[in-house]
Amino acid sequence: MATPTIPRDADELAEALGDTATLKHIVKDKDTLESFILDFAKGQQKHNPDIEAQIKAETQRQFAEILRNEQIDGINRLNLNPNAAPVARSRHYNPKAPGASLDKQFGNWSDFLVATWAGSKGQAAMAAQDQIAQIQNAFGSTVPSDGGFLIPEYLRSELLRVALEMAVVRSRARVVPMETLSVPYPTIDSTSNASSVYGGIVGYWTEEGGTLTDSAPSFGRINLLAKKLTLYSEIPNELFKDSLISLEQFMNESYPEALAWFEDVAFTSGNGVGQPLGYLNAPAAVTVAKETDQEAGTILWENIIKAYSRMLPASIGRAVWVANIDTFPQLATMAQSVGTGGSAVWIGNGDGAGAPPVTILGRPVVWTEKVSTVGTVGDINFVDFGYYLIGDRQAMQSETSTHFKFGNDKTAMRVIERVDGQPWLQSAITPNQGSNTLSPFVKVATRA
Incomplete structure (x- = not known):
């Protein structure tokens, strides 16, 4: 006898066990019985909507618990490091933006501002000239004569992130x-x-077999x-x-506001x-x-x-x-x-106590x-x-x-x-x- 078909539900299971020939094949030995039970159980797990709902509910509960406890690094805290995985960056970060190519060259505002400062002099400034040349760009398509420096994309996205928290x-x-x-x-x-x-768009009640009326x-x-x-x-x-820390603080606080x-x-x-x-x-x-x-x-x-x-x-x-x-x-x-x-x-609250x-x-x-x-x-x-x-x-x-x-x-x-x-x-x-x-x-x- 050919291997019996695995039942898909309780009715098919009762039918299989009620058939003498099928039942004899199922219980022929320990291996065939074990194989039949495991295959039936796997099928129920795959197709049973109640089990799927339980799995989904438990998965959502566990994931919510993880987020509450901050067990996943980078999920609850913004990570604007240009070397970080894209999923950890601010949602304002655009990898296609022109400034994205500059992210690895400048790690913070103070480094960027000092490198592009018009008063930069000495050996450090000379070493930065190649970087400065790479980021020199026009301010905008409507004013091509203005010269300026593209801001690295992750610094731009940091400005927008903080501005977002303050904006109406x-x-x-x-x-x-x-x-x-x-x-x-x-x-x-x-x-x-x-x-x-x-x-x-207009909806029409139409008789069976009737001509449909166009609307768009x-x-x-x-x-x-x-x-x-x-x-x-x-x-x-x-x-x-003298004070790169103060410069960094100035950019992080004043400009987003x-x-x-x-x-x-x-x-x-x-x-x-x-x-x-x-x-x-x-x-x-x-x-x-x-x-x-x-x-x-x-x-x-x-x-x-x-x-x-x-x-x-x-x-x-x-x-x-x-x-x-x-x-x-x-x-x-x-x-x-x-x-x-x-x-x-x-x-x-008539006594005026508490917040409005x-x-x-x-x-x-x-x-x-x-x-x-x-x-x-x-x-x-x-x-x-x-x-x-x-x-x-x-x-x-x-x-x-x-x-x-x-x-x-x-x-x-x-x-x-x-x-x-x-x-x-x-x-x-x-x-x-x-x-x-x-x-x-x-x-x-x-x-x-």
Whole structure:
């Protein structure tokens, strides 16, 4: 008799053991019985969904435990060493960026800045000339006459990593690497869901065998064009000559903060002319009107409720409130009217003890001084930053001059990056049902 087929489930197993000829072959000797049992068990482990689910759940539990205990080197801690494996680097690191070829030549900011310092002299400077020649480059495609030095890629990614931790917009937006000066990014040209979705897709109920009706989305594109952002500092020459530690600290602390600051300002309120277009100026933004007879410089609970109602329903789960810190007194004291009385709605603890809440209607509040002051349009906004695009040109350059501030014994230093920011959605959406348009960018009108 041929070797019996291994059962795939309990029913086939019962059938095999119920057949006398098959059973006789299975128990013919110890080896055949052992082989049959092992093959059946392996098959069950491979195909049994309950066992697969148990394995998957246990694997996830063990991996979560490893991450909590930091048992894997490099997983919970960023490693920007250029010789490290790519998986351990910052997510801002781009191995294709022009500065990536310089990573092994300069291990930190102080080495790089001293080697490219305009005041470098002596044997050490001469030894660095070959390296300097390799990293000499134009500052940007739009200003080819400017000379500068490409910053090593892992130093650039370190700047962006620290800036990310401080930024309002970059940490939440959709970041697009740019390996050329201009990058077109596709978008759905959608303005209404009243009769179609995604700019033209329509679903039809069709009889069996009936002719299908064609429909297709309407596509557009956003052109991300790298804009030049310059950071400028005047550094005492003693930092270059005597204190490499202070120079390193200066670059690690001052420049990321400045980078995050000016990027955030542009991503928030930029006008799009030679700079990014901020989300407050997005064509798709909607503005909630003030209440009748509302006093100047106030925020009412009704403003908050109506702003929330204008958010795209699909975006509510990731939208955040972005508010000027000037708005805090208004938010902390706003009340909900109930007949002739009312009660505070945001801070429920009447004794003022403890920290204030950090959410409104369940969504986080981000405090910043970069949006409008209280009472003006944009002082409090409800935003889904998933609809904001940031284009990273993936190149950053620096240059120093000892001549501009020669009389002060200082070196003028500038760092230039190229970046762009654009709202992804170009129009507010008319809902399928309802009288108000919806948007991922919602702001309250001026109360004056």
